[in-house]
Amino acid sequence: MKTTLMALLAFWGGLALAGADIQPAAKILNSRCLDCHDAETRKGGINLTKLLAADNLNEPKTAALWEKVDHVVRAGEMPPKKKEPLTTTQKVQIAKWYQSTYVLKDGREHIGQTPLRRLSRYELINTLEDLLHLSLKQPYVFSPEVPALLPSTLETILPPDAPGESGFHNDAAHLAGSKPPILKYSQAFEYALHTFAQDSEARGKVFGFKEEPVNLADATANKILQRFMKRAWRGYRNADNEQVVWRTYQAQRKSKAPVPSLLHAMKIVLLSPAFVYRIETAKDRGTPYRVSAYELASRLSYFLWASMPDDELFTLAESGELLEESLLSVQIDRLLNSPKRLSLAEDFAGQWLGFSEIVSNRVFYRNENWNRGVYDEVLFFFDELIKSDRSILDIIDSDWLYQSNYTGVRTGGSVHSFPLKHQDIFKWRRQRPKGIRERFYDPPRLIKIKSDQRGGIITSVGILRTTSAPEKTNPIRRGVWMLDKIIGRPMHAPENVPALSKSEKVDGKRLVDLADILKAHTSKAICISCHKHIDPIGLGLESFDPYGKWRTSYKNKRPIKAIGQFPNGGNFQSPKEMKQILISEYQKPIVKNIVERLFSYAIGRKIQPYDRPAVERICAALEHNKFKMNTLIQEIISSSQFQSRQDSP
Amino acid sequence: MSKISYLIPRRTFLRGVGAALALPSLEIMSPALSYAKAAPANKALRMAVLFKGAGVNPSSWDITGATETDFELSKLLSPLEKNKSDIVLLRNIEGSGKGGGHESATVNFMTGQLRKSRLIQRQSFDQVIADHVGKNTPVKSLQLRSDTYLDGNDPAENFLSYDQDGKALPVEDKPEVVFNHLFKGFHNSGFRQHTKSVLDEVKESYAAIARKASNQDKQVLEQYLQSVRDVERDIEQFSAQNNPVRDARLREIRPVPAANNLADRTRAMLELMALAFWTDMTRVCTLIMAHTESRSTFEFLGINDELHMLSHFVRTRNRSSGLSGYDKINHWYVQQFGQFIDRLKSLKDADGTVFDNSAILFGSGIKHGDYHSVSDLPLVLAGGGGGKILPGRYVEYPNVPNGNLHLKLMDIMGVQREQFGNSTGLLTGISEKANLAPKYVDDGSWKIVKESGNKIQLKGMLKISVKADDLNLYLVQLSNKQQLEIRPSFGNVHNLRLDACVGSVVDMEGEFTVKDGRKIITKVTRCKRL
Numbered sequence A: 001m002k003t004t005l006m007a008l009l010a011f012w013g014g015l016a017l018a019g020a021d022i023q024p025a026a027k028i029l030n031s032r033c034l035d036c037h038d039a040e041t042r043k044g045g046i047n048l049t050k051l052l053a054a055d056n057l058n059e060p061k062t063a064a065l066w067e068k069v070d071h072v073v074r075a076g077e078m079p080p081k082k083k084e085p086l087t088t089t090q091k092v093q094i095a096k097w098y099q100s101t102y103v104l105k106d107g108r109e110h111i112g113q114t115p116l117r118r119l120s121r122y123e124l125i126n127t128l129e130d131l132l133h134l135s136l137k138q139p140y141v142f143s144p145e146v147p148a149l150l151p152s153t154l155e156t157i158l159p160p161d162a163p164g165e166s167g168f169h170n171d172a173a174h175l176a177g178s179k180p181p182i183l184k185y186s187q188a189f190e191y192a193l194h195t196f197a198q199d200s201e202a203r204g205k206v207f208g209f210k211e212e213p214v215n216l217a218d219a220t221a222n223k224i225l226q227r228f229m230k231r232a233w234r235g236y237r238n239a240d241n242e243q244v245v246w247r248t249y250q251a252q253r254k255s256k257a258p259v260p261s262l263l264h265a266m267k268i269v270l271l272s273p274a275f276v277y278r279i280e281t282a283k284d285r286g287t288p289y290r291v292s293a294y295e296l297a298s299r300l301s302y303f304l305w306a307s308m309p310d311d312e313l314f315t316l317a318e319s320g321e322l323l324e325e326s327l328l329s330v331q332i333d334r335l336l337n338s339p340k341r342l343s344l345a346e347d348f349a350g351q352w353l354g355f356s357e358i359v360s361n362r363v364f365y366r367n368e369n370w371n372r373g374v375y376d377e378v379l380f381f382f383d384e385l386i387k388s389d390r391s392i393l394d395i396i397d398s399d400w401l402y403q404s405n406y407t408g409v410r411t412g413g414s415v416h417s418f419p420l421k422h423q424d425i426f427k428w429r430r431q432r433p434k435g436i437r438e439r440f441y442d443p444p445r446l447i448k449i450k451s452d453q454r455g456g457i458i459t460s461v462g463i464l465r466t467t468s469a470p471e472k473t474n475p476i477r478r479g480v481w482m483l484d485k486i487i488g489r490p491m492h493a494p495e496n497v498p499a500l501s502k503s504e505k506v507d508g509k510r511l512v513d514l515a516d517i518l519k520a521h522t523s524k525a526i527c528i529s530c531h532k533h534i535d536p537i538g539l540g541l542e543s544f545d546p547y548g549k550w551r552t553s554y555k556n557k558r559p560i561k562a563i564g565q566f567p568n569g570g571n572f573q574s575p576k577e578m579k580q581i582l583i584s585e586y587q588k589p590i591v592k593n594i595v596e597r598l599f600s601y602a603i604g605r606k607i608q609p610y611d612r613p614a615v616e617r618i619c620a621a622l623e624h625n626k627f628k629m630n631t632l633i634q635e636i637i638s639s640s641q642f643q644s645r646q647d648s649p
Numbered sequence B: 001m002s003k004i005s006y007l008i009p010r011r012t013f014l015r016g017v018g019a020a021l022a023l024p025s026l027e028i029m030s031p032a033l034s035y036a037k038a039a040p041a042n043k044a045l046r047m048a049v050l051f052k053g054a055g056v057n058p059s060s061w062d063i064t065g066a067t068e069t070d071f072e073l074s075k076l077l078s079p080l081e082k083n084k085s086d087i088v089l090l091r092n093i094e095g096s097g098k099g100g101g102h103e104s105a106t107v108n109f110m111t112g113q114l115r116k117s118r119l120i121q122r123q124s125f126d127q128v129i130a131d132h133v134g135k136n137t138p139v140k141s142l143q144l145r146s147d148t149y150l151d152g153n154d155p156a157e158n159f160l161s162y163d164q165d166g167k168a169l170p171v172e173d174k175p176e177v178v179f180n181h182l183f184k185g186f187h188n189s190g191f192r193q194h195t196k197s198v199l200d201e202v203k204e205s206y207a208a209i210a211r212k213a214s215n216q217d218k219q220v221l222e223q224y225l226q227s228v229r230d231v232e233r234d235i236e237q238f239s240a241q242n243n244p245v246r247d248a249r250l251r252e253i254r255p256v257p258a259a260n261n262l263a264d265r266t267r268a269m270l271e272l273m274a275l276a277f278w279t280d281m282t283r284v285c286t287l288i289m290a291h292t293e294s295r296s297t298f299e300f301l302g303i304n305d306e307l308h309m310l311s312h313f314v315r316t317r318n319r320s321s322g323l324s325g326y327d328k329i330n331h332w333y334v335q336q337f338g339q340f341i342d343r344l345k346s347l348k349d350a351d352g353t354v355f356d357n358s359a360i361l362f363g364s365g366i367k368h369g370d371y372h373s374v375s376d377l378p379l380v381l382a383g384g385g386g387g388k389i390l391p392g393r394y395v396e397y398p399n400v401p402n403g404n405l406h407l408k409l410m411d412i413m414g415v416q417r418e419q420f421g422n423s424t425g426l427l428t429g430i431s432e433k434a435n436l437a438p439k440y441v442d443d444g445s446w447k448i449v450k451e452s453g454n455k456i457q458l459k460g461m462l463k464i465s466v467k468a469d470d471l472n473l474y475l476v477q478l479s480n481k482q483q484l485e486i487r488p489s490f491g492n493v494h495n496l497r498l499d500a501c502v503g504s505v506v507d508m509e510g511e512f513t514v515k516d517g518r519k520i521i522t523k524v525t526r527c528k529r530l
Helices: A002-015 A023-032 A048-053 A060-074 A088-103 A121-132 A153-157 A172-177 A182-197 A200-207 A218-232 A239-253 A258-271 A293-304 A311-319 A325-337 A339-353 A368-387 A421-429 A461-466 A475-487 A514-522 A525-540 A575-585 A587-603 A609-624 A629-638 B010-017 B078-086 B105-111 B125-136 B175-183 B189-212 B215-241 B244-252 B262-278 B307-311 B322-346 B402-412 B490-496
Strands: A400-403 A445-448 B046-052 B087-094 B142-145 B284-290 B358-363 B379-382 B393-401 B448-452 B455-467 B470-477 B483-486 B505-515 B518-529
Touching: A023 A048, A023 A088, A048 A060, A060 A088, A088 A609, A121 A153, A121 A182, A121 A339, A153 A182, A153 B175, A182 A200, A182 A258, A182 B189, A182 B215, A200 A218, A218 A239, A218 A258, A239 A258, A239 B189, A258 B189, A293 A311, A293 A325, A293 A339, A293 A629, A311 A325, A325 A339, A325 A629, A339 A368, A339 A587, A368 A400, A368 A461, A368 A629, A475 A525, A475 A587, A514 A525, A525 A575, A575 A587, A587 A609, A587 A629, A609 A629, B046 B105, B046 B125, B046 B262, B046 B322, B078 B087, B078 B322, B078 B379, B087 B402, B105 B125, B125 B284, B125 B402, B142 B175, B142 B262, B175 B262, B189 B215, B262 B284, B262 B322, B284 B322, B307 B322, B322 B358, B322 B379, B358 B402, B393 B402, B455 B483, B455 B518, B470 B490, B490 B518
Parallel strands: B046 B284, B046 B358, B087 B393, B142 B284, B483 B518
Antiparallel strands: A400 A445, B087 B379, B358 B379, B448 B455, B455 B470, B455 B505, B470 B483, B505 B518
């Protein structure tokens, strides 16, 4: 039946016209849904009477509710099991109305308005490093006095970004919503250029000379600046803007030596909006059109490296070859083979899964090696998905992982013969400044797991620690984390219901086992709608203590019961079994969630209803290709959202 | 003397933080100040909010049997003994709604309204003030956090200050960054000049790009220009201000040391606030000392549990540090507040001390740590408010919305506004004696109204009694001096929001049992504040 539905949808999708008729869908809602969801009953807080009366369909709340209606009907969640289901025709009618109203535009797929993207702080620092051939980041130095990773100097100047609706710092709308910190930019660029001026190697690469010449021919200076502008503005050409920089240089030359004048002009290049923003040429079209080769080069490098394109990408952009599909895929492979791909683990996964808090949030500090080891375990794990093109479902469970010597957790696996490639990566982004001795640190190693206690990111020490209090696990926090981050079903703490109580009693007897307390608590009707999802996962992870170590009993000697049942009936006796149920029963939402997260990060905005066809295509491609990580990346890059622009929604 | 001693020379600072923190070479550590003709400094009023989320244990916080001028401090307020004449203790000021989750606690505290959405709220009262007084200072307002960032479900908990569009203002949590922000840059005339000339060129670059940009991109780029103009205006203002008092004070500024732990960070942030006020770098400042869901632990107090967990003291009664740990933490926070008061008093201002010209609000967005009631918020106001605060008092209001307090703070800061949040008018009894009649007078009608079977209806004053071994006891005071015990279940208190009625005369119905000849109400079925 599902295939028929999809086929019908595809058919109608092609034919549907603007201003679809709401009547058929309204009729179905009226006859089948309003019993429970009218203005008076409003079961679950859903008021469909109001929805049907809404005049502005684009109003966010209205659109969100329609999305929900469409979702529960498609997923078969509504009407509830005890009621008569909708007929296929009815389902199709609702889906068709939704699709033609919210997904398609004039009956065609589209990608919404492409936002102007400003560099996030992370991207800005990476870009400065690559542009000026410098190492500006903080090496891994944990000071016991500041029990966290020390911020780099640039991080003490530039304000942190807040995550936007997409959940990431590179969210275009959110960055556009806050004013660019010009004064901080100015100070940061001053610092970067000052560092650059003192580094003869870096200077040589940009200027072409190491010794400062007494005199510099205008033509040479112009060439240096032209090249610098092209790289800094990533191929964006604007003759007037170039003139501004050149005039600045000439004005400086009247009173200053060549190099200080060049440095001043370079500061203007960096402070130009063309550096801070990724400006693309708009054609003022309401339908998707392909971006230029230079623009594509930037989109690629900022997605995969969180930094500017390198020389090879620039060359291919210049010739236009980058737009050829065969060449593009070769380039994607090349980019993913570069250690710079670490940004995907560091920036994307770090924000998505929140594990970077292990090194940035002081509450999680234990000692330098422990924090570094725990962080690297997750960082390397995620990077391994890309490096060895593994299945994204390995995030849930895997027969391999990275193990650090410093976490006190032993899995008893065999060490893979692996060339410690990660050490290179490690050094690449966070080099020790000259003169500071590298402390001995043994990075985590890739191992083949023998025991079934571990596997996947969700049972890594990093995740288990950040979701616990220092001396006590918090199954609810762990469950909520998993639903939000992994299954893509964010839960919100209820405003009005009593939280878990230790004084929970049944028949006058105080309960002692956590599982029983949770059960008693959540059997209350008001709680169960959420807790039936949260609790099994949280309990399934009770075998791990707050520091991620395996345990079989609590401190009070009571045995751990990592036993539970998912709402759909799947039973498990151990974390391993729980993970297997997640993979088999929750595969679709998990895959969709991972796709949407990475897609959001790639295009710098929240996923919208009109992105659905693209998301569905990517999910389908993943299913056909063993959920391979690099398939996911390739498919995202192939999407029209990634390669095209559109100028009105 | 401990307040001054943590001002240490730069070298110590750098050694403390590690060489990697070396500051950008903007030649600002030794400011070349301009010496202009002295102009009288205006009387500058300052306003600060110290938010210590996660509520309190009401029994340890509340003051009983007091009058406006004759009061004994409670256990949690005892660190303010030496500051008794510096503060106004406020009772029965309440937030919007009925309490409940954490999501609204912070927003409610600052806007007098419940949270609007995950990302966008209404403008917070400090920003209303900053919009008016911020233009007189180089930095419009400071938003600080000494607690660690909270990766909660709800971003609203991470911020106190919201701008005109309801967007959260970024919060800085590293003292060294705040120091750079405040004391490096503007007061170096060379830096000002350099920046100004650079910005002229940046404007040209902007114009060249904007000419070719699409309409939609232009709107975003416009902000860039706006931001450039803001900096230009700030520079001009700073240059034109000729504030020799500020210049002299800035010369005395020494970096604050690196913060090693929560205690040090809290002190460093408070010190930075004091210095920012003293040098008139800003006049509005908010500090998150503790989130409502704070995950901080307090090893220096011997407490290894998260504050948020301890704040739910009824439910976490079996935890090791328990109620005593929770009280200890709140006691410590009040201590920090007291030291901040002393520090401001030690800083001479044009007219008296900085403290005399400040209004400091300390408090939490909820009362009872476990039940999250928003009535009778724990609040202390300190400072002279430039003569607009009459300190040394304890004021028991009839239940008043916190918007009225926000309006009063605006008024003290010279901002006139008709309405804010849940306000019903300007809070009286701050600049002058309140002389309020007691909220309730026992007219002899507090008694058991009806009794049949195990059902009971009564009227009386609801009180709370939290003891280490008896965490959930409520009492109803009757006219005959008798106190009826209520021993409800957790869910009962929570669902009826019984805690929000504490301190009020209530009309109550419930079920009771008799034990040792005493009636004990075991379940409350209705409770109405009269």
